[in-house]
Amino acid sequence: MSVVTLEIDGKVCTGVSGETVFDVAWNNGVKIPRLCHIGGLPNIGACRLCLVEVEGQKKLLPACITPVQEGMVVRTWSEKLIAHRRLIVELLFAERNHVCSVCVVNRNCELQDLAVELGLDHIRLRYQFPKLVADTSHERFGLDHNRCVLCTRCVRVCDEVEGAHTWDVSRRGALSQIIADLGEPWGESDTCTSCGKCVQVCPTGALFEKGKAVSEMRKDRGFLKYIVTAREKGQWIR
């Protein structure tokens, strides 16, 4: 493991080889936007919100899957990047039915935070208004497809951390949808252990705890770090 020095937004930062641009930036106080990435789960580089400019590279690179290199010069905010990120968030809002005013995580939502951060006050795209339903068959939790951004955090946490692999993604393109087991109601799943991890990592109100009123639910993201550190280092720090 060798120390790597690079420049992020004009700031000299150090990281360790093998770390991603995303992690080094965050450790140095530069908060790159993200949606699919969550510390403790494998990265898939799917949402493209963390795209950054790297000097000498024509293409924009997703910070969450780009390893740091000695002497790299990275820019995490520019007009071009903001335009891209805005469009991505607009696409997400237009694709499903995100009615924040009646959502349990209203004001505690990562998608909403992104919109605020990017100064998004209206959506230029046509809303698709797909007809989707919510699965409320589970005793304690619910899944509202209308609010799902298909980040697959739930799929990964259930597979990698809980080990149950209850969730996966069915179909493709605009028809993609999260499924439990063979597409049965969540409450009838015989692989789900009802641990609630998926609910906590979900960035939006798609996965929620039942019995919570509008704006009432807070998600606990600390638990993931706790479990992963315990597993990797044998230290239980909360």
Next chain:
Amino acid sequence: MSRHHYSGDALIEVLHTAQELYGFLSPGLLKSIARKLRLPPSRVLGVATFYHFFSLKPKGEHTFVVCLGTACYVAGAPNVLTALEHRSTKAGTTTADGKVSVDGARCIGSCGLAPAVIYNGRILARVTPESISKELDRIGVE
């Protein structure tokens, strides 16, 4: 499955063979494939629904797949499909009596024969609304 040593990596091949044998992938079949390959059921369904090739519903006695790839499209495939749908059922579905299934596909690699239709696994070349209509007469569709 034993040929693939029950390996999870062989999922796609196994789904292929299962569909060939049974015509479609029923929930029971998917469940037993998941169990035998020791894979999570949701991944098996995810893969089965990702590829258009796999069908989760029983197919009709006669299946028509109309190629809608570029070559076939410009050669008049949409008219063929409309004619076919008009006398049987919408693409992606099967008639209520289970007699005819209709589907659309992207280029099937027979552009020289455009517009091409796969009827029960055989390729029909240079199909017209009239010729497809005759085919339906032949198999006794009203």
